[in-house]
Amino acid sequence: MKLPLDCRYVSMPPRERVRREIACCRHRLPFGEEPLCRVGGIESEVYRFVWHSSFHGDATVQIVREGDAINLLWKYWSYSLPAADASAPLMTLSTVDWDQLQRRLDVASFWSLDPDSSDMGLDGASWLIEGRRKDAYHSIYRWSPSGPLFDLGRLFFDLAGRPLAEVELY
DSSP states (O other): OOOOOOOOTTTHHHHHHHHHHHHOGGGGGGGGGGOOOOOOTTEEEEEEEEEEESOOOEEEEEEEEEETEEEEEEEEEEEEOOOOOSSOOOOEEEHHHHHHHHHHHHTTTGSSOOOOOOOOOOEEEEEEEEEEEEEEEEEEHHHHHOHHHHHHHHHHHHHTTTOOOOOGOO
């Protein structure tokens, strides 16, 4: 999908968006973060994994490529760990890491998947994976996926390192 010039859902309350079953991911983002379709420069390529767990907290991992620079920013709010530092950890990734991400995106067919799945559950986690490259944007929402999508989410956590690399992903 092309980046929206003016998102018609911006001013709509989250409950109204959900009630109308609109495929805007804004209501699935923690702490008022903006969807990737609404932020960033048009030249960057960026991916974000948002994980909401029933029992292990919430996490976001965002990977951004600007030219040769590849950076990862993560946040983790755990029910069992002390509150994280107010500044989210930022780290530099290698081109090998970026290539691995691209392969996992391809294997999962990320850019061609349906945005939503009807799968839901009580024990598990909701997953939102967003991607933006130049003027193309795509997001998918799943409940505790398996297979190539699971492998993609696992890669986000592994690239972030501790403590996310040690989190039991589901």
